[in-house]
């Protein structure tokens with residue numbers, strides 16, 4: 001039995017090494033996406049409503065319009081497939097014809113694909129799905145994966161495919177829960193709807209949290225996810241150019257370049273692979289000393305240079321790098337798909353306060369925004385006691401007005417991490 005309303009949440013991620021290649025290293029961020037699922041009032045028709053104010057999308061369909069017969073689910077848990085189900089994709093197209101913005105289209109398509117695949121016949125009422133994120137959207141921090149994970153976990157719960165989350169998840173348990181593996185697999189399908197050919201690292205981090213080294217495999221060979229415990233405490237500056245871009249465009253452009261210049265790009269991809277492996281070994285050294293940090297910085301610089309050669313930088317990303325280089329702040333690389341979005345700078349120790357002031361003044365002149373965030377946080381969660389009672393008063397209208405995690409959590413009385421349940 002599902003109790004409405006309920007809230008799911010998943011983190012964004014930062015890729016430290018290996019975007020557009022494999023393996024890659026990424027860690028969960030404290031910036032997160034939240035999904036409120038509530039029953040509609042006075043809704044005899046049974047509408048499924050989307051309220052996605054972060055991208056200015058408000059849309060609804062009748063439950064009876066959904067092509068339920070096209071989801072191949074028979075009995076038990078529906079398995080996620082290697083590729084999107086072409087019949088279902090075709091069946092959803094007429095429901096999306098009035099949505100013209102690519103941003104809106106991607107979000108609505110991901111919603112419908114996962115909803116029809118996972119909630120087969122289990123929805124008796126009209127429902128509203130309201131999403132708020134404290135992540136910048138389309139900025140390389142994995143907002144697409146975090147919304148996919150929020151949706152996949154909510155639908156898996158509504159569809160009865162996963163049991164309720166619990167408060168007692170023991171972080172020492174090494175084995176992943178079946179629930180998390182199910183959410184990970186289906187959120188990957190959601191990522192496919194949003195950007196075509198994802199590696200799976202973003203949804204893996206948004207589901208499981210922590211930090212991982214992720215090796216994508218081809219031809220139905222399962223990907224390998226190695227969790228990285230005890231990350232060294234590195235001082236990272238995260239800066240958003242605020243230059244919009246779509247991961248889908250960048251990923252397809254890199255695929256084109258690799259296809260057109262297989263020999264010339266092959267060695268670039270191989271170098272990026274070597275960088276990620278070397279960084280992994282460095283970061284897991286029992287003593288992460290000055291020498292390790294120096295080497296990690298050099299790998300950041302090399303990795304960025306290779307990404308530039310694949311055409312995924314942007315003048316604003318280069319500006320961030322230039323300012324940081326001029327002030328000798330450390331080493332900078334783009335993070336995520338590039339083309340705009342965010343850069344990370346691994347900072348040197350003992351930077352003077354006035355140096356930071358100079359840097360932030362330059363950033364301000366350019367309209368760049370820096371983030372304070374911590375790495376390696378929790379993965380997907382469901383809001384539970386003691387906030388459940390307060391959650392009854394949460395409406396889509398009030399939820400859309402919150403601006404950050406603290407506001408959302410304070411309003412529902414659950415600033416304590418213990419309020420969240422985990423799978």
Ligand SMILES: Nc1ncnc2c1ncn2[C@@H]1O[C@H](COP(=O)(O)OP(=O)(O)O)[C@@H](O)[C@H]1O
Nearest residue numbers: 052103106107133138139140141142143144247
């Ligand atoms: N909070 C959100 N509300 C609605 N849609 C979202 C949200 N976050 C992400 N999306 C969807 O994900 C897309 C951005 O994904 P992507 O281009 O991969 O960038 P990134 O994952 O780096 O933020 C958006 O265009 C939108 O379709």
Ligand SMILES: C[C@@](O)(CCOP(=O)(O)O)CC(=O)O
Nearest residue numbers: 019020140142198199336337
């Ligand atoms: C470019 C890539 O390596 C990361 C994309 O991340 P983001 O959507 O820019 O946050 C693609 C992927 O790994 O799926």
Ligand SMILES: [Mg+2]
Nearest residue numbers: 142144145247
């Ligand atoms: Mg993305």
